[in-house]
Amino acid sequence: MSETEKILRVAAKGDGVTASGRHVALAAPGDMVRADGSIEPGSHHAEPVCRHFGKCGGCELQHLDEASLAQFVTDRVAHAASGQGVEPAQLLPAHLSPPRSRRRATLHAARTGGAVQIGFKERRGHKIVDMRECHILRPELFALIAPLRKLLSAKRGKFSSNIALTLADQGVDCALTGYSPEGLEETEALTDFCRDHGLARLMLDYGYGPEAFWEPEPLTATLSGVPVALPPAAFLQATVDGEDALTSAVSGWLGTSGQVVDLFSGLGTFAFALPAGTQVQAVEAARDAVQACQSAARRAGRSLEAIHRDLFRNPMRAEELAGFDAAILDPPRAGAREQVAQLATSAVPKIAYVSCNPASWARDAATLQQAGYRLAELRPVGQFRWSTHVELASLFVREG
Template sequence: MFVSVILRVAARGDGVTADGRFFALAAPGDSIGGDGGIIPGPHHAEPPCRHFPTCGGCQLQHLDDASYADFLNDRVAAALSGQQLDAPILSPHISPPFSRRRASLRAERRGRSVLLGFNEGRSHRIVDVAECHVLRPELFALVAPLRKLLVGLLPDRRGGEVRMSLADQGVDLLIEGVEAAGLDAAELLTAFAEANKLARLAIDDGYGPQTRWEPEPVTITLGGVPVPLPPAAFLQATEDGEAALVAAVRAGIGGATTVADLFAGLGTFALAMADGRRVYAAEAARDAVLSLKAAGARAQLQLFADHRDLYRRPLDEKECARFEAVVLDPPRSGAEAQMPALAKAGPPRIAYASCNPATFARDAKLLIAGGYRLEQVMPIGQFRWSTHAELVGHFVR
């Protein structure tokens, strides 16, 4: 005898019944038996990876694409509802498997072997990955060689972190928490970089990244413009997701010819908008600003990159009034400090890209109170099979 049916998936990935009970690894349409067991329904998918559900890199491989899209929509709708807001929510864009171009993996040496992978869910234990269905193949191909390299760099029972990004020239690799002093270590790193055709290899022993291998300057192309890529710099998780974000932001600013890009990073949006527009780009990270400034100058764009911490020094009302559109892409904490000036004197259109539906909804309420209307929201699932939801919202006065 069946007790109940799973109606939806909650924010942390558990299935929820009509009477409010939570069941791990349950999909919408699954039935819950009298013993609490899950009887798979039409939306319950067979997880493709042997490490699921232990590995914390994915939480939702048991959902099919339709229910995963519903999950992303529900995350956005719940955040808006929490602020008493409502808006049309478009069909989500979901990045495909094997498309993640950046990742951080944890490493730990145990005798003559090294564990390398993601943490277990809600744990510090490392899952020693033998396969991964989210990483780009170019990144995963380095996992086995890295284990051998780290045996010679990590002390026994000590850990480190490996950051990988796919740049224009190949894989950009940063190894943190290791020391590589002396000629033997230098030769080991050089041989590894050459054998694996790395774009760059850097080491961080606690005093910042130190480049050990970089045959040519490493770049990442954004908006058709090569941008110098600092070690461990932020990139959108997938090229596919970046393209969807850029398209949604461009649609949100319409025909605006003077645009401010706030929290601009390396220029994901600024460079994509600088085709005939005048763009002001504000960013707090100094190395990112210098890279963006150099790229804009080389491409002869009408782009002004400003080293500015928008939490401590947001644009004031006079500055906000200068633009025909504003693009926001803040960290997870949102852009609350910038909202008062935008709400009072902001431009006709705002495109807000967010990696946290809750802080987006909080900021949206402030904009709406100032006279804006939330025209639409597009969810984006760059982190496929995870509970992480991103979005782009369009605001108009």
């Protein structure tokens, strides 16, 4: 490069991009890239708030200001749609979750050079960045990092562990893999740790799956005002704020529907967000989630039937979908190719499709569009703040 170039946008993996197509790490829209590769910050370049930024893989976009961060989230979703020939009738403003709002995260721990390190892995590497501050985790989760480091420091020898933290109604749910207490002394120390730090639950995996080591009372997660039992490793939206944005969009679109089928329903995040009088059939492959959802609906007096069914192997067929006024779809990152193929040939008037992967969603969106559905509204959501991970909610309406 022989002259200064301007950063025009941020690519999917977080690099700034110039008109010539050059990708520049940690560059924001409006930055100028000099001939020697150095960056002259522009008006959208923000000062990172965390000392670990640039190395830690937990955040990739702290160098963007609020406007360019929202634009990045919007562009990820809009470009995925247009790449498949899908254009929304209305593209809603992006919703961004605030700092320190993440209620679940998986960290890594290991003894390195005699010291125990806990944190996310490096941005583009495998080493652990020892977490001394964090601006994305809920304070209740971050408060456990130093005590966990002290606890694990007492463990003899080398070890490597994953630490899954989730904030439940009763407090922090912690799951450790690759770690187990040896002998009475370590077992008692672990019990004291749980009690002293108010853990709601501690799960240990001894190689046969997670088992509860500590759980003074059953855990719940409240979804749209309904407490639902929280099975180990159950899926929750990353932030309460992001969950509210997604459920508000879905309930706003489908609130007047009398009968709704909720596909890949999980614990009932979207089912419970619908008006109480809605007749809901919630379909999910995880048996513990089905049981938790059904029990919560029964206690809350909700008209909800939870059904166990693997929608990848056995999608609901078009004839089974007859009679439903609307469908909700919230599949894993791979999307829902088989289920969408059945929806495409159905007569369901409205489909609310929530996704954590714009690429697989766009592929499915094209299938629906080709079958006569119109993308009426599209809502980008950035609940993984300062990350390239983007989510969305969308409404498809059957034409004619």
